[in-house]
Amino acid sequence: MNIYLDVFLTFSKIGAFTLGGGYAMLPLIEREVVDNKHWLQKEEFLDVIAVAQSLPGVMAVNTSIFIGYRLKGVLGSIVSLLATVLPSFVIILLIAMYFTHFKDNAVVAAIFKGIRPAVVALIAVPVFTTAKSAGITWKTVVIPIIAAILIGFLGVSPIWIVLAAGLGGFLYGKFTGNTKQTEK
């Protein structure tokens, strides 16, 4: 099979069949790219994930661009990007076009009144799991708490927080000479 077509079909399969967003996509990407297609070694894949996670943007998109580039350069990365995005694009577009029409329906409105607080809980849960994996300790826990208060309660743009945190990390590394490596 043509490699571009193969890349396209593989990534659109990944895009079409993973519920639950970015992190849920990683095991599926690994199975396809490492186990089934042997496009990348396991080590290489873990490297790619580490970099894709540290970059801004949608993680699954970053990962697929990386892999597409490794396989077939710039054109490969564009093919894998399109394939990853296309399934959710089509599905969400259809929902956006038709969902709004029955949103005012009393039953749908009641259902979403129940769903909204549950969604907030869904977002709140990873706060605790991520804190562990990001290597937050009792000494550093004050940093994310301040960030959350500034953004969540005082309306500061998260962009400033990220810039400040990056600068903070830079200065910390410069003056202490050591960089905390949480992964590897």
Add this chain to the structure above:
Amino acid sequence: MIYLQLFLTYIKIGLFGFGGGYAMLSFIQDEIVAKHQWISVNDFTDIVAVSQMTPGPIGINTATYVGYTVTGSVWGSVVATTAICIPSLVLVLVISYFYEKFRNNKTIASIFSGIRTVVVGLIAAAAISLITPETFIDYYSWIFFIVSFVLVRVFKLNPILLIIIAGGAGWLLYG
């Protein structure tokens, strides 16, 4: 010019949206709901719920949805979704090119480790900013929130099942 605004806003979200899925929500919320007021906090929360039940990354899902809602046109979705991917494409291509240098660069590593410490705060901020009088309409909402939290955190309930259960309970209670 709404398309240009949409384009620039999503470029910004793609460029600064560190920390993946849920952390990215705080950037999207800040730009789309708080600043531009393109959609309400209820709509935003609903999109997150829909994103959980449909395939694909949450950042892409919200871009596609907001793009259509704001412009009433498929092109709005195309513009927003393309824009959120452009910074990723450029960054990944540049980094792939300098891969070895990038991986072993101490300065970059310390900048990223600084950013990593606030990612948790970004996720918490996303949750906090969605607790509003519109989304939490009465004390039942808080019961929904606490029960959901325990179900997912302690009993590892699948998010899709949680949304179905919460929706069913909402129907019984408010319908």
